[in-house]
Amino acid sequence: DAKTTQPTSMDCAEGRAANLPCNHSTISGNEYVYWYRQIHSQGPQYIIHGLKNNETNEMASLIITEDRKSSTLILPHATLRDTAVYYCIVRNAGGTSYGKLTFGQGTILTVHP
Amino acid sequence: DTGVSQDPRHKITKRGQNVTFRCDPISEHNRLYWYRQTLGQGPEFLTYFQNEAQLEKSRLLSDRFSAERPKGSFSTLEIQRTEQGDSAMYLCASSRGTSDEQFFGPGTRLTVL
Numbered sequence: 001d002a003k004t005t006q007p008t009s010m011d012c013a014e015g016r017a018a019n020l021p022c023n024h025s026t027i028s029g030n031e032y033v034y035w036y037r038q039i040h041s042q043g044p045q046y047i048i049h050g051l052k053n054n055e056t057n058e059m060a061s062l063i064i065t066e067d068r069k070s071s072t073l074i075l076p077h078a079t080l081r082d083t084a085v086y087y088c089i090v091r092n093a094g095g096t097s098y099g100k101l102t103f104g105q106g107t108i109l110t111v112h113p
Numbered sequence: 114d115t116g117v118s119q120d121p122r123h124k125i126t127k128r129g130q131n132v133t134f135r136c137d138p139i140s141e142h143n144r145l146y147w148y149r150q151t152l153g154q155g156p157e158f159l160t161y162f163q164n165e166a167q168l169e170k171s172r173l174l175s176d177r178f179s180a181e182r183p184k185g186s187f188s189t190l191e192i193q194r195t196e197q198g199d200s201a202m203y204l205c206a207s208s209r210g211t212s213d214e215q216f217f218g219p220g221t222r223l224t225v226l
Contacts, residue, residue: 032212043115043204043217044156087155099212100146100169103155 004088009108012082018075020107022088025069031092033064034101035073037084044087044103047073078111085109115139117218119205125224126195133191134221138207145188146215147180148204149173156204162188195225 005023012018024033034049048055048062050071055062061074075082085106091099116139126132138145143164148156159178161169164185174180177195182188192199202222206215 034214043117043206043220044215045115045217046214049214085155099144099208099210099215100158100161101148101156101206101215102158103148106155 004090004104006086006088006104006107008105009110012075012078012109012111014080014111014113015077018078018082018109018111020073020075020086020088020109021070022073023070024088024090027068027090028092031090033062033068033071034089034091035060035062036087036089036101036103037082038087038106039081039084047086049091078109080111080113083109083111115216115218117205117207117216119203119218119221121221122219123222123224125226127226128195128197130195131191131193132195132223133189134203134205134223136188136190136205136207136218138186138188138205139216140186142207142209142216143185144208144210144213144215145182146206146208147188147190148206150202150204150220151200156202159190192223195223197225199223200225 035047036044038044050062064071087106118137120135145162147159150156162182177193202220204220206217208215
């Protein structure tokens, strides 16, 4: 699976949009971009994933650049409960990887009142 | 609550003892994963089951570690002759398919004294 690079930490004011960047310059054509988050003392939680097109669900939006070398996770109206570590993961959905997730260090997002 | 449960939530043991953890995945999920997470790091893949078959094991899974999923439902992870370096959070996740989102349990925190 391709390696990802994320900022170590970010801050965001409550009610504002949180934009979390991720670089994955070595991504290959059959690899998806997944985002998970981990709130303190809990297991990771799936947020969203995409291949080429931008995606939106009830939690967030995922913007993937046209060359697929980077992406941005957008939390449109951050709340205090969104304070967590956010992991960007590039994943080969098939083949011999069996879908395992390769986590990096992630970005610690702190939402301030 | 994701529907994945783990037991126990916390385990304190002395070096050299054996410990066993249990994971109950979401009932219709035939894929099951074990991960390990040490303080300040992202989770690391340990092993993967498709139904009762263990299809992949990480190099992190030394000979002291063994995992089973005897009937394709719950899974156990046993660590023999525990060492202080085994202290970590052990996470279980399940999914319907390899490209589907993984649902994580709350984890078992192991402390080896």
